Amino acid sequence: MKSTMANLWHPVKGVQICDLGEKRYLFQFFHAMDMNRVLKGSPWTFNNHLLVLYKLELGEDPLQIPLVLTHFWVQIYNIPTGFFSDNLAVQLGNFLGNFMEHDTSLLGKGNRNFMRIRVQIDIRRPLKRRKKISFGGNCSYVTFKYERLSLFCF
Incomplete structure (x- = not known):
């Protein structure tokens, strides 16, 4: 290893x-x-x-750190046109875990119809696959695709 x-x-x-x-x-x-x-x-x-990686601070005992949080990039699909926003990225990130950042470089480029966010996830909890969102009196489901997801997480 x-x-x-x-x-x-x-x-x-x-x-x-x-x-x-x-x-x-x-x-x-x-x-x-x-x-x-x-x-x-x-x-x-x-x-x-x-x-599961963790950045140790000075004086921390590596055997006492609970290794339960990790970061994932998550692609969010089926977002209604016109609803891509920083606020939506934060809300969906916090729904999945703890929002860290989002990638704005892909928006509006070519055939990219998804939002990409980085979240910190508690690996003891099941992964979320979709979320119902409401917009203008209509409802829709956005779906989540976790990048570099190992077999462990399935």
Whole structure:
């Protein structure tokens, strides 16, 4: 696992990986840029198992941290025309978990008819697949597609 993840991430300044036992590993990056790139690229998997990453603060015990939250990019489909907005992105993100950000670079480009948001999700809870929304007296369902979803989550 250690060599696979190090080869996958290609950290510029390197990474040290220590097995802490209890299915926990400590990844020590030697440059903040490498660590931020790995955290931003989550979720990561190894052998179809989700790697739940957490950025330790000084003095925290890695064996005491509850590893139950992870970030996902989620695509939201079937949004009625004209209802793409920052407010809708935040509301739907908070419905799924905790809204982090949304990707505005895809809106209105080519054939893209979905919104893309990044959310922090509690992995102990079932994933949500759709939500009913009301607009102008009409109701519709938006559907969610989780990017890089491992078999663990199914």
